[in-house]
Amino acid sequence: MGYIMELRKLVGTRPIILVGVTVIVKNAEGHVLLQKRTDSYDWGTIGGSLELGESFEEAARRELFEEAGLRAEELLFITNLSGKDFYYKYPHGDEVYNAIAVFEAIKVQGIPTINDDEGLELKYFSLEEPVENLNPNSYMILKKIGYIRNW
Numbered sequence: 001m002g003y004i005m006e007l008r009k010l011v012g013t014r015p016i017i018l019v020g021v022t023v024i025v026k027n028a029e030g031h032v033l034l035q036k037r038t039d040s041y042d043w044g045t046i047g048g049s050l051e052l053g054e055s056f057e058e059a060a061r062r063e064l065f066e067e068a069g070l071r072a073e074e075l076l077f078i079t080n081l082s083g084k085d086f087y088y089k090y091p092h093g094d095e096v097y098n099a100i101a102v103f104e105a106i107k108v109q110g111i112p113t114i115n116d117d118e119g120l121e122l123k124y125f126s127l128e129e130p131v132e133n134l135n136p137n138s139y140m141i142l143k144k145i146g147y148i149r150n151w
Helices: 003-011 056-068 136-144
Strands: 016-024 034-035 045-048 071-081 088-089 095-109 119-124
Touching: 003 034, 003 056, 016 056, 016 071, 034 045, 034 056, 045 056, 056 071, 056 119, 071 136, 095 136
Parallel strands: 016 095
Antiparallel strands: 016 045, 034 119, 071 095, 088 095
């Protein structure tokens, strides 16, 4: 059982600060890989929370493999994001304020494949036009790092 599940046993659904990572994966056309999430049925970025003792880079590599079956030769640190803009309430009621380290995966190896129970589908999207049913937290991440400009 993961750290967050153990913590939730103690605090219930009350807001917590959730430290995590987002990994941006782009294809040759510059489109961004998103996963259709099992909890909210919307499209979200690849990523998740850190486990105890795990570095940001280790978490990014783990999440990239777990959620998309991919490995990156390099991880390029983009930025840290946090604050009220990164509040999120999960469909089951858990509330979080995300503190996120954002990376871009460089020299990606593998074919996008779901390796866990958090995703239903993986698909590359152009961000030149709105993505229908984009997760609000993922929208904010992509907007803050400049990947979404015109919508």
